[in-house]
Amino acid sequence: MPARTSFPELLAPAGSVESYFAAVSAGADAVYLGLQRFNARERAENFTLADLCRILPHARTHGIRVYLAMNTVLTEADLPEAISILHRVAPLSPDALIVQDLGLMRVLRDFFPGMKFHVSTQAGCASAFAADVFAALGADRVILERHLDLSEVRRIVSASRVGIEIFVHGAMCYSYSGKCFFSSFLGGKSGNRGACVQPCRRLYGHQGGEEAVFSTCDLSLIDLLPELVPLGFAAFKIEGRMRSAEYVGGVVSAYRRALDRIREGRKAEAVAEGRELLQLVIGREKTPGLTGGAAPREVVAGGATGNVGELVGPVREVREGWAHVAAEATVTQGDRLRVQFQSDGSGKGFSALSMRADAGDLYVRIPFDVSPGDLLFRVGGGGRSEITRSARREWEALPPGGVRFRVVVGDGVVSIEASYGKVHREFSFRVSGAAAHGEGRIPPDAGDRLRAAYRSDLPPGEIHVEGRGATVSWQDVVALFLKAARKFDKDFYLSGKDLRLTILPTLRVRGSRRETLPTVFFVGCRAEQLERLPHVPEIIPVVEFTRSLARDPSPGNRGFRERAYFRLPPPMRESDAAFFRRTVKEAVGKGHRRWVVSDVGHFRLFAGFEPGKHVTLVSDHYLYAFNTGSLSALSRLGASRMILPVEANLAALRAVGKYLHDLGVAMAYGAVPLMISRLVPSSGVRGEVVSPREERFLVDADDRGSTVRAAVPFSASGSLHEIRAAGIRDFFADVRDVPDGEIGKVLEALFSDRAIPGTSPFNLFRGNF
Numbered sequence: 228m229p230a231r232t233s234f235p236e237l238l239a240p241a242g243s244v245e246s247y248f249a250a251v252s253a254g255a256d257a258v259y260l261g262l263q264r265f266n267a268r269e270r271a272e273n274f275t276l277a278d279l280c281r282i283l284p285h286a287r288t289h290g291i292r293v294y295l296a297m298n299t300v301l302t303e304a305d306l307p308e309a310i311s312i313l314h315r316v317a318p319l320s321p322d323a324l325i326v327q328d329l330g331l332m333r334v335l336r337d338f339f340p341g342m343k344f345h346v347s348t349q350a351g352c353a354s355a356f357a358a359d360v361f362a363a364l365g366a367d368r369v370i371l372e373r374h375l376d377l378s379e380v381r382r383i384v385s386a387s388r389v390g391i392e393i394f395v396h397g398a399m400c401y402s403y404s405g406k407c408f409f410s411s412f413l414g415g416k417s418g419n420r421g422a423c424v425q426p427c428r429r430l431y432g433h434q435g436g437e438e439a440v441f442s443t444c445d446l447s448l449i450d451l452l453p454e455l456v457p458l459g460f461a462a463f464k465i466e467g468r469m470r471s472a473e474y475v476g477g478v479v480s481a482y483r484r485a486l487d488r489i490r491e492g493r494k495a496e497a498v499a500e501g502r503e504l505l506q507l508v509i510g511r512e513k514t515p516g517l518t519g520g521a522a523p524r525e526v527v528a529g530g531a532t533g534n535v536g537e538l539v540g541p542v543r544e545v546r547e548g549w550a551h552v553a554a555e556a557t558v559t560q561g562d563r564l565r566v567q568f569q570s571d572g573s574g575k576g577f578s579a580l581s582m583r584a585d586a587g588d589l590y591v592r593i594p595f596d597v598s599p600g601d602l603l604f605r606v607g608g609g610g611r612s613e614i615t616r617s618a619r620r621e622w623e624a625l626p627p628g629g630v631r632f633r634v635v636v637g638d639g640v641v642s643i644e645a646s647y648g649k650v651h652r653e654f655s656f657r658v659s660g661a662a663a664h665g666e667g668r669i670p671p672d673a674g675d676r677l678r679a680a681y682r683s684d685l686p687p688g689e690i691h692v693e694g695r696g697a698t699v700s701w702q703d704v705v706a707l708f709l710k711a712a713r714k715f716d717k718d719f720y721l722s723g724k725d726l727r728l729t730i731l732p733t734l735r736v737r738g739s740r741r742e743t744l745p746t747v748f749f750v751g752c753r754a755e756q757l758e759r760l761p762h763v764p765e766i767i768p769v770v771e772f773t774r775s776l777a778r779d780p781s782p783g784n785r786g787f788r789e790r791a792y793f794r795l796p797p798p799m800r801e802s803d804a805a806f807f808r809r810t811v812k813e814a815v816g817k818g819h820r821r822w823v824v825s826d827v828g829h830f831r832l833f834a835g836f837e838p839g840k841h842v843t844l845v846s847d848h849y850l851y852a853f854n855t856g857s858l859s860a861l862s863r864l865g866a867s868r869m870i871l872p873v874e875a876n877l878a879a880l881r882a883v884g885k886y887l888h889d890l891g892v893a894m895a896y897g898a899v900p901l902m903i904s905r906l907v908p909s910s911g912v913r914g915e916v917v918s919p920r921e922e923r924f925l926v927d928a929d930d931r932g933s934t935v936r937a938a939v940p941f942s943a944s945g946s947l948h949e950i951r952a953a954g955i956r957d958f959f960a961d962v963r964d965v966p967d968g969e970i971g972k973v974l975e976a977l978f979s980d981r982a983i984p985g986t987s988p989f990n991l992f993r994g995n996f
Contacts, residue, residue, distance in 0.1 A: 234456070234486075234490060235455075235456060235460040235461065235462055235463045235486075236256040236257050236292070236461060236462040236463070237254070237255050237256045237257070237462070237463055237465075237479065237482055237483060237486060238255065238256065238257045238258070238259060238294070238392070238462045238463065238464045238465065239253070239255035239257070239258050239259075239465050239467075239475060239478075239479045240258070240259060240260075240397075240465055240466060240467040240468040240470070240475060241258040241259065241260040241468065241475070242260070242261075242268060242271035242272055242273065242467070242468030242469055242470070243271065243272040243273075243472065244272075244274075244278070244618050244619070244622050245471075245472035245614055245615050245618040246467075246468070246470070246471070246472045246475045247260065247282060247618075248472070248617070248618040248621050248622070249472040249473070249475045249476035249479070249614060249618070250475050250476070250479050251286070251289055251291055252476065253475070253476045253477075253479035253480040253483060254479060254480065254483030254487075255291065255479050255483070256290075256291065256292065256462075257291060257292035257293065257294060257322070257462070258286070258291060258292075258293055258294070259293075259294040259295075259296055259325060259464075259468075260273070260274055260279075260282075260293070260294075260295065260296065260468070261273050261274065261295070261296040261297070261298075261468070262274055262275070262276065262279065262295070262297075262312065263275065264308065264312065265297045265298075265299050265301065265305065265309055265312070265421070266296040266297060266298060266299060266421055267296065267298045267299055267327070267347070267349055267418075267421045268296070268421060268468040268469055269299075269420075269421035269422055270421075270422070270469065271468045271469050275686075276315060276316075276629075276685075276686055277627070277628065277629055277686030279295070279316070279319060279321070279628070280319060280627070280628025280629045280686050280688065281622075281625045281626070281627060281628040282628075283319055283320075283321065283628065284625075284626075284628060285625055292322040292323075293321050293322055294321065294322055294323045294324070294325050294345060295316060295321045295323075295324050295325065296324075296325040296347070297309070297312070297324055297325065297326055297331065298325045298326055298327045298347035298349055299327060299328070299349075299419060299420050299421045300327060300328050300419045300420065300851045300853050300857075300872075301328045301330060301331060301853060301854050301856070301857075302853045302854055302875075302879045302882060302883070303853065303854045303855060303879065303882035303883040303886075304878070304879070304882050305854065306330065306731065306734070306854050306855070306856060307727050307731070309331060309334075310334065310723075310726060310727050310730055310731075311723055311727065313334070313335070313339055313342070314722070314723040314726055314727075315685065315723070317339055317341070317342055317648075318647050318648030318649045318650045319647075319648040320341075320648060320649065321342075322343070323342070323343040323344055323345050323367060323368070324342060324343070324344045324345070325344070325345045325346075325347050325370070326344050326345070326346065326347060326350075327346070327347040327349040327350045327405065327419075327851075328851070328853070328854070328856070328857055329364070329827075329850070329851070329852075329856070329857035329860040329861065330734065330853075330854045330855065330856020330857035330858070330859070330860060331856065332344065332346070332361075332364045332365060332366070332860065333364070333734070333856050333857075333859060333860045333863075334730060334734075334856055335365065336364060336365030337730075337733070338726070338729070338730050343367040343368075344365065344366060344367060345366065345367060345368040345369070345370060345390075345392065346361045346366045346368070346369045346370060347370055347405075348370040348371065348372060348373065348394065348404045348405075349404050349405040349419065350369075350404075350405060350827070351372055351403060351404050351405045351406060351797070351798050351826065351849075352369045352370070352371055352372060352827075352828075353371070353372040353374075353375060353379075353403075353798045353799060353800045353801060353826070353828070354379075354383065354798075354799050354800060354801040354803075354804045354826075354828045355382060355383045355386035355387055355801060355804065355828075356799065356804050356808075356828035356829075356831035356832070357369075357798075357799065357826060357827050357828030357831075358383060358386075358387040358388075358389055358391065358828075359387070359388065359828075359831060360827040360828060360830055360831060360864070361389065361827065362387070362388050362389040364860065366389050367389060367390060368389055368390035368391070368392055368461050368462070369387070369389050369390070369391055369392065370392040370393075370394075370464065371383065371391060371392065371393050371394075372403060372404050372798065373394050373399050373400070373404065373446065373516065373518075374399075374403060374516070374517050374904070374905040374906065375517060375518060375800065375801065376517050376518060376520075376802070377451075377454075377518050377519070377520070378802070379800060379801035379802050380393065380458075380518055380801075381458060382801050383801050384458050384459050384460060385458075385459070390460075390461030390462070391459075391460055391461055392460065392461050392462040392463075392464055393455070393460055393462075393463060393464065393518070394446060394464045394465075394466055395446070395447075395448040395449075395452070395455070395463040395464065395465065395482065396445070396446055396447050396448065396449070396465045396466065396467075396478055396482065397445060397446055397465055397466025397467050397470075397478075398443070398445055398446075398466050398467070398511070398535075399443045399444075399445070399446050399466075399516065399526070400418075400427065400443070401427045401441040401442070401443055401527065401902055401904050401906055401935075402427070402901075402902035402903060402904050402935075403797070403798050403903055403904060403905065405419060405849075405851075406797060406798070406849060406900075406902070406903050407419075407423075407427075407901065407902050408873065408874050408899055408900070408901050408902075409426045409427060409901040409902055409935070410422070410423040410424045410425065410426055411874045411989075411990060412874075412899060412901055412937055412987075412989060412990075413426055413922065414995075415876075415990050415993040415995040416995070417874055417990075419851065419874070424573075426918075427441040427442060427443075427902070428441075428442045429573065429918060429919070430569075430918075430919065431916040431917060431918055431924070432916065432917045432918075432919075433910075433912045433914070433915070433916045433917070434914070435910060435912070438529050438530055438910060439528065439529060439530060440527075440529060440908040440909075440910065440912045440916060440926075441527065441902070441908065441935070442527065442528050442529065442530075443514070443526055443527050443528060443906070444511055444512045444513055444514035444526060444527070444528045445510050445511040445512070445513055445514070446466070446513075446514060446515075446516045447505065447513040447514065447515065448463075448515060448516070448518060448519055449481065449482065449485055449498060449501045449502055449505060450498055450502070450515060450519065451515060451518070451519050452482075452485050452486065452489060452497060452498065452501070453489055453494040453497060453498065456486070456489050463482065463486075465478055465479060465482065470535075471563065471606070471607045472614045472615070472618065473509075473607050473608060473614055474508055474509065474510065474607070476614070477504065477505070477507055477508035478505065478508055480504055481501045481502075481504035481505045481508070482501060484497075484500050484501055484504060485497040485498060485500065485501030488500060488501075509535070509536050509537055509605065509606055509607060509608070510535060510536070511528065511535055511536075512528050514526050517905065523905055523906045523907050523932065524906070524907050524908070524909050524911070525909070526906050527906055527907070527908055527909040528909065529908065529909035529910050535565070535604070535606055536565060536604035536605050536606035536607075537556050537604060537605045537606075538555060538556065538602065538603075538604055539552055539554055539555060539556045539558055539564065539589065539603040539604060539605050540552045540553040540554045540555045540556070540589070540602075540603060541553060541599075541600060541601070541602055541603070542566075542597055542598065542599050542600065542601045542602075542603060543599060544599055545593075545597055545598065545599065548592050548593065548594075549590055549591070549592050549593075550590070550591055550592075550593050550597055550603070551588060551589075551590055552588070552589040552590075552591065552603050553587070553588065553589075554584065554587055554588060554589035556605055557584075558579055558582065558584070558589055558591070558605055559579075559608075560579055560580065560582060561578060561579065561580070561608075562578070562579045562605055562607065562608055563576060563577075563578055563579075563605070563606050563607030563608070564576065564577055564578070564579050564591070564603055564604065564605055564606065565577075565603070565604045565606045566593065566595075566597050566601050566602070566603055566604075567601060567602040567603075567604065568597070568598070568601050569598070569600045569601050569602070569919070570598070570919055574604075575595060576606065577593060577594050577595070579591055580592070589603075591603075626688070626689050627678075627686070627687060627688050627689060628686065628688050629647065629685055629686030629687050629688035630645060630646070630647045630681075630683065630685050630686070630687055630688050630712075630715070630716075631645070631646050631647070631688040631689050631690070632644065632645050632677070632688075632689075632690045632691070632708070632711075632712070633690075633691050633693070634673075634677070634690065634691065634692045634693070634704065634708055635693045635695060636669060636692065636693065636694050636695065636697040636699050636704055637695045637696060637697065637698075637699075638695075638696045638697070638698050639657060639658050639659065639698055639699065640655065640656070640657055640658070640699075641655070641656045641658060641699055641703070641704055641707045641708075642654070642655045642656075643655075643656075643707070643708060643711040645711060645712065645715040647685060647688075647715075647719065650719065652714075652715050652718070654707075654710075654711040654714065654715075656707045656710075656711075658699045658703050658707075668697075668701070669692055669694040669697060669701065669704070670701065673690075673692035673701075673704075674689070674690040674691060674692050675690075676705070677690045677692065677705065677708050678690050680705060680708075680709060681709075681712055683712065683716045684716070684720070685716060685719065692704075731855075733859075734854075734855040734856045734858075734859045735855060735859055735886065736855065736858045736859055736862045736869075736886065736887060736888060736890055737859075737862045737863075738839075738862065738867055738888070738890060739888050739889070739890070740868075740888065740889035740890055740956070740957075741867075742957065744764055744765055745956065746765065746951070746956050746957060746958070747764075747765050747766070747767055747957050747958075748765060748766055748767065748895070748957070748958050748959070748960055748974070748977060748978075749767045749768075749769050749792070749823075749845075749870070749892060749957065749958070749959045749960070750766055750767065750768055750769060750959075750960050750961075750962060750974070751769045751771070751794065751897065751959065751960065751961035751962065751963055752768055752769070752770060752771075752961075752962055752963055753770065753771060753963055754770050754771075754773075754776060754782045754783050754785075755782075756962065756963070756967065756970065757770070757782075757783075757784075757785055757786055757787065757791075758785075758786070759967050759970045759971070760787075760970070760974075761971070761974065762786060762787075765978070766974070767787075767790050767791070767792065768784070768787050768790070768791040768792070769791070769792045769793075769794050769823055769959070770783040770784065770791060770792070770793055770794065771793075771794050771796060771963065772793040772794060772795050772796070772811075772814075772822075774806075776793070777806070777807075777810035777811075777814070778810075780793070780814045780817060780819050781817075783819070784819065788818075790821075791821065792821040792822060792823050792843075792845065793814065793819060793821070793822050793823070794822070794823040794825065794847065795807065795811070795822060795823065795824055795825055795826070795829045795832070796825060797825035797826045797847070797849045797903070798825075798826050798828075799826040799828045799829055800905075804828065807829075807832055808831075808832050811832045811833070812832070812835075815833070815836055815841070815842060820841065820842045820843060821842070821843045821845075822842060822843070822844055822845070823844075823845045823846075823847050823870070824844055824845070824846055824847060824850070824866070825846075825847035825848075825849045825850065826849070826850075827850065827864070830844070830864045830865055833865065838865030838866075838867065839865075839867060843867055844865050844866050844867060845866060845867065845868045845869070845870060845892070846861045846866040846868075846869045846870060847870050848870045848871060848872050848873045848894055848959070850869075851872050852869040852870075852871055852872065852883075852891075853871075853872055853875065853879060853883065854883060855883060855886045858883070858886075858887065858890075858891075867890070868890050868891075868892055868957075869887075869890060869891055869892065870892045870893075870894065870959050871883075871891050871892065871893050871894065871955070872894075873894040873897070873899060873941065873989065874989060874990050875893075875894075875990065876990045876991055876992065876993050876994070877946070877949060877950070877953070877991050877992060878994070880893060880950055880953050880955060881953040884950075884953035884954035884955045885953070885954045886954075887954060887955065889954070889955075889956050889957075891954075891955045891957075892955070892957045892958060892959050893943070893947075893950045893955045893957070893958050893959070894941070894943065894958070894959050895942070895943045895944060895947060895958035895959060895960050895977055896940065896941065896942045896943070896944060896958075896960040896961065896962070896973060896977060896983070896986075897940060897941055897959075897960060897961030897962075897963075897964075898936045898937065898940045898941075898961065898963070898964040899936060899937050899940070899941045899987075899989060900934050900935070900936055901924065901935045901936060901937055902933075902934070902935040903932070903933075903934050903935075904932050904933050904934070904935075905931075905932040906932060906933065907928045907932065907933045908926065908928070908933070912926055913926055913927070913928055914926060915938065923937075923938035923939075924936065924937060924938060925937075925938055936964070937987065939985055939986055939987050940964070940965075940985075940986050940987070941986065941987055941988070941989045942982075942983045942986035942987070942988065943958075943988065943991055944976050944977050944980060944981060944982055944983050944986075945980060945981060945982030945983075946980075946988070946991060946992075947977070947980040948980055958977070960973070960974065960977055962974075
């Protein structure tokens with residue numbers, strides 16, 4: 228049965244200590260936050276393990292649930308560290324983890340059964356079929372893709388057997404979630420690894436001028452809340468771990484007010500009061516998104532900037548650190564400002580500490596270099612400093628979390644209790660001989676002294692020392708405390724090491740490579756390109772399964788009947804699921820049994836067909852098989868082979884290749900789809916767009932959405948021998964965008980492992996991925 232809640236939870240972002248307290252004060256039911264590693268907002272302030280140990284008791288006292296985001300994809304080299312983090316977090320019992328990586332889902336289900344997990348929007352759940360797969364993988368909740376319409380959302384909620392969470396407010400990506408390589412392509416800063424530098428917010432030149440052609444408005448579903456609440460969502464989520472505490476507090480207050488009014492049966496007042504509070508919050512232009520009925524073009528803001536905030540004006544001149552700005556908005560001392568550089572569209576923030584205003588002109592000291600023409604925005608009010616001071620006072624009043632000790636000193640006995648969350652140990656030591664006069668006295672600051680002496684990878688918590696007729700010297704107490712603490716730490720460390728050694732060998736891929744040739748190339752193509760492919764055993768066509776082929780699949784494997792695959796395009800939206808279920812079943816019935824799946828929901832299309840017997844399934848690079856955990860999860864779902872991620876570097880391929888039994892397929896060539904989207908640029912931009920750095924990209928759009936590609940294709944040719952040496956023998960080449968007359972030349976270069984001019988190696992040789 229579908230998971231249902233009586234009333235949706237209001238879930239708020241906490242990218243900093245200040246934002247956490249702002250969310251709690253404003254009425255959030257739950258918060259989500261990340262540690263320093265493996266979360267999709269690694270540029271936020273985030274939290275340490277010691278911070279988490281302090282926050283969790285405070286949250287429980289106030290009835291607030293805490294969800295920990297570990298929602299990036301993981302490489303093979305990341306797995307041991309990720310398991311170590313889980314080992315340290317599990318005893319603290321956060322209410323759930325938010326995850327994207329399929330391998331991490333498998334680890335949680337099989338080895339941390341007491342820890343609930345929610346599937347991140349980065350995993351791209353856009354259908355009830357996908358939600359059902361995630362439920363089978365152990366998920367307690369799934370966070371939906373943001374670019375779904377209301378009818379799709381309704382159907383998913385009504386059909387799902389897991390809790391469904393939806394974003395109701397905040398920034399949106401132009402691309403489908405988890406399907407963006409834009410930042411990764413430009414400099415190895417992968418959004419799927421938490422390092423996105425938001426190139427979609429920058430300015431791009433096109434035939435009509437220059438604008439932020441991919442910059443979306445901020446989502447706001449405040450008007451739709453009365454309609455959404457009765458549907459049975461588990462949670463309404465607010466985006467904003469990169470936003471200020473002032474922003475978080477304002478948005479949470481607005482949605483709290485609206486939801487409370489709806490609960491009281493006052494729906495009209497709910498929307499009006501919520502909207503009134505939102506008007507006080509500085510942000511981008513708002514849109515109800517596709518869920519709220521906006522057209523795809525209306526969701527994209529476009530215009531002269533993709534920045535957050537209220538435009539103050541352009542910089543006219545700069546003298547000795549003072550910028551003269553033609554001010555179109557009021558700025559007061561202490562306001563948070565942000566400069567958008569005209570050179571590349573990027574931005575940098577500062578506080579207006581030194582300034583003066585004169586008849587519409589603003590003079591402000593900026594602590595970094597700016598140039599005439601740069602734009603200045605107001606992104607926060609002067610109340611930010613007071614919010615910070617208030618949060619710091621609350622924070623400092625919280626007792627330290629972490630490993631807690633209770634030390635009882637008695638007559639010749641020292642008893643020590645150590646606890647870290649749910650992990651508890653007791654130690655008892657007998658001490659012979661009485662302490663000299665005065666030595667048995669316990670100092671008044673005994674706990675602080677022991678805490679200062681404690682050294683561990685685990686954060687220290689409170690230490691309570693009690694004396695009950697103590698006859699043991701203080702020096703002995705300190706020595707025995709450190710002995711017990713080291714034993715506790717060592718045992719905890721060894722249990723974590725044993726856990727890693729237990730888990731990692733189980734993450735193995737099933738099956739073996741069936742191809743008999745030394746190397747084969749899976750070649751992505753359109754049906755009409757099949758006649759351009761060489762009819763040799765080394766070529767295995769992969770034809771895009773279009774709607775026309777769904778009606779008549781026979782042209783999709785003409786000349787390659789026993790070897791050709793159909794590729795199902797990502798993502799599978801709820802509105803398309805029934806169509807694909809019917810047409811795929813019909814195609815399999817007609818003998819088309821080889822398929823490449825690019826969405827977890829696609830596996831459900833083959834229900835009733837046994838993988839390996841009735842159908843052969845290969846997972847696409849969009850399913851992010853970066854590590855043996857995710858590869859083994861895909862293997863369990865029915866994939867016999869796995870196309871590895873296009874944004875992987877050589878080190879990541881080497882780390883995982885040795886465990887693949889030749890089942891991995893590496894990307895070798897293709898026009899990289901930097902973004903695939905249901906949206907289209909607001910100004911109707913098509914064709915080439917150019918960044919201020921002269922980087923060129925191509926925009927294709929139709930009634931299904933748009934694709935943004937790099938002007939130069941990706942190619943690993945010339946380095947395929949290095950990938951083979953890593954244990955990956957076979958490759959995927961996408962020639963769909965190659966002119967017919969050039970297909971043979973591209974394939975010849977790939978077979979010869981010869982570098983192809985005018986291509987990019989993407990991340991292959993980058994060390995910062």
